[in-house]
Amino acid sequence: MPEFETLINPPQEYFEEIIRLSGESDNWSVQLGDYKYRTKVYDEYWLFVTVEKESKDVVSSITLARWDAEDGPLYSIGLYYCAPKYRGQGHARPLFKRVMDIIGDNNAFLAGNYKITEKYAMDYGFDKTPNHWHMCSTIKCSDVKIPDTVSENYETKKWSDVNCTRWTEYDRSICDRERRKIMTSWMAMSATFGRVVFDKSSGKIVGYGVFRIVTRNKLSPAPFYADNLEAAGVLLKDILNMIPKWEGYASFSLMYAECNQDALRLLEHFAKDKDMVSTCRLYRSQFTKKFIETPSEKVYAPVECAHQFV
Ligand SMILES: CC(C)(COP(=O)(O)OP(=O)(O)OC[C@H]1O[C@@H](n2cnc3c(N)ncnc32)[C@H](O)[C@@H]1OP(=O)(O)O)[C@@H](O)C(=O)NCCC(=O)NCCS
Numbered sequence: 001m002p003e004f005e006t007l008i009n010p011p012q013e014y015f016e017e018i019i020r021l022s023g024e025s026d027n028w029s030v031q032l033g034d035y036k037y038r039t040k041v042y043d044e045y046w047l048f049v050t051v052e053k054e055s056k057d058v059v060s061s062i063t064l065a066r067w068d069a070e071d072g073p074l075y076s077i078g079l080y081y082c083a084p085k086y087r088g089q090g091h092a093r094p095l096f097k098r099v100m101d102i103i104g105d106n107n108a109f110l111a112g113n114y115k116i117t118e119k120y121a122m123d124y125g126f127d128k129t130p131n132h133w134h135m136c137s138t139i140k141c142s143d144v145k146i147p148d149t150v151s152e153n154y155e156t157k158k159w160s161d162v163n164c165t166r167w168t169e170y171d172r173s174i175c176d177r178e179r180r181k182i183m184t185s186w187m188a189m190s191a192t193f194g195r196v197v198f199d200k201s202s203g204k205i206v207g208y209g210v211f212r213i214v215t216r217n218k219l220s221p222a223p224f225y226a227d228n229l230e231a232a233g234v235l236l237k238d239i240l241n242m243i244p245k246w247e248g249y250a251s252f253s254l255m256y257a258e259c260n261q262d263a264l265r266l267l268e269h270f271a272k273d274k275d276m277v278s279t280c281r282l283y284r285s286q287f288t289k290k291f292i293e294t295p296s297e298k299v300y301a302p303v304e305c306a307h308q309f310v
Helices: 012-026 034-041 092-103 117-124 164-174 180-187 229-242 262-269
Strands: 004-008 044-052 058-069 072-082 107-113 134-140 154-158 192-199 205-214 218-226 251-257 278-287 299-301
Touching: 004 092, 012 034, 012 044, 012 058, 012 072, 034 044, 034 180, 044 092, 058 092, 072 092, 107 117, 117 278, 134 262, 154 229, 164 180, 164 205, 164 218, 180 192, 192 229, 205 229, 218 229, 229 262, 251 262, 262 299
Parallel strands: 072 107, 218 251
Antiparallel strands: 004 044, 044 058, 058 072, 107 278, 134 251, 134 278, 154 192, 192 205, 205 218, 218 299, 251 299
């Protein structure tokens, strides 16, 4: 009989193996530096990995982050995964139980895949949810044509050229929790391109966006916020133009609440043909104790699905 053991915060190569497996089986993409980043920015961070002792096969994983802020700790769950050949054998469930034991009575968040969302609600109490689904719209980079003209009313600056207090203020209009440290370190990661968009006449910040180069040769908008579609268009154009040879990447996706159809319109505006944008239902935001509101109409993509709710 094979024997299994669960490692806590194992070396980087275990994380990379999960990323390789989940990329192949479920097309998940991240940056390989994300593991180190999370251990640095969160108040506590756990990566659990179950391995088969003899073969050293990576079998299943889950991550948990604790983020302390004015309203107390918020836990979040990510990378809940089991390698295809080990699925349906009860390897993932004990990992989930383990993180729930740590969470206890505190509020916790996860982005529940649409196939499993009911299970998270019924079995683990993730039943504070919005009415909407999060959709995922994807376009291949080779199908993108940057429009010749976008709005004249907005302009962008590189993230690093904008005063930190100013973007933090804007960020608080999107995310109710203070996350300057989390976002500053995020922006400082390699292969990360961030810009802030301004209303030219008032000088006000009306959004910001980040694209990251991630595994599987993809680009990842993470996050992408704009007060309106016009500003979003200017932001997208300027970010793409700052990524060397962006046309050579495979694709990128926006993940947005289905009530924000501007996200889809934005991609269609940048597509050679509208039919080149494919859309599917992806996940629902789920909390255990208290649902945290976010301005869905401004959110074209969250920072990430695993440990940020917006
Ligand atoms: C979800 C996943 C981690 C479960 O791994 P697993 O080892 O097969 O799970 P277990 O055998 O421990 O079963 C856990 C429970 O989840 C249920 N479950 C697993 N996959 C499911 C699915 N796609 N839809 C509905 N329920 C599912 C199982 O029926 C089981 O329920 P039970 O305990 O009441 O019988 C695995 O299917 C996976 O990696 N999927 C792809 C990645 C993914 O979507 N992760 C979730 C992101 S939110």
